[in-house]
Amino acid sequence: MTALTAAELDSKRIEQKIKQIEVSHFVEEVGLIFEAVGLPRMAGRIFGWLLIANPPHQSMGDLVEVLQASKGSISTMTRLLIQISLIERVSLPGQRRDYFQIKPHAWSQLTQQRMTQITAFRQLAERGLNLLSDQPPQLRQRLQEMHDMHAFLEKRCPYWISDGNKNNNG
Template sequence: MRDDPAERSALEAERAAFAAEIGQFFEERGLPRTEGQMVGWLVVCDPPEQSADDLASALGASRGGISTAIRYLQRVGAVERVAAPGSRRHYYRLRPGIWRQDIDNRVEEAVRVRDLAAKGLERMSTAPPEQLDRLRDMNDMYTFLAQEFQQTQQRWREHEKEQRER
């Protein structure tokens, strides 16, 4: 069935649509669309390792735009460069563990904002009540989020362990 050209074409169209939707999601959150499209494509492409030319062709993006996106995604730890036996070209794939790293990053960010809010409360102890209320609100929210993300992180690790033991 995979050798059916119509089926392959339909699957490629679905992959491209998925990548476009991930790109839109990134853009709505203030991140670059091309980087989002690349992440989306690398989730569903076959093979999982793609050259810069493969990515440019699949995403309909310029080679320069792809190079910029690759550098950004490498810098944030989402994409890694890999070698292919017998090839001098560079290939890129999603870094293994990227989704686990996402929750780790969220924990770290929530803890950091919580700590900043707590520090603000200490420094601003003599501030007017409405300012302290905003700081308390910030502190309460990020204290809650840090705890929830840490619990989610722990549950995920337990889930991963159970999956590996199957």
């Protein structure tokens, strides 16, 4: 195979630079969206990197290096991500290091957590309706709406999870 010309090498270097910037932006973007849903940004950045990393499992040292973060931060945030079932810790034969990777069906877990939140809203609406049990219907309508909407969503949540997984396997 013929060697690349200097121009071709330059072009490849530029492509790689662009790729690195895109990767960095992607990782930061996942961080921001995690922040938007109430999770720490660093947890999102870890998750973002694990979504695209090759190999898909990364050690703490890898994460420290790639994300330019402290070991303490990576340690705390990886344990948070494990706790909320988005990543898992894996060990490799003959390796002292722990490795982290995206948990299979992580999104089902996240959807489950969204469902838990909907249930909390529905339950709160029921408590509110109890408080207004002696009031006329017009005064209860605010809570009835809240209740009905969330009871409706709650009823369909399980199908979201199961249908969503079928799509993945289909």
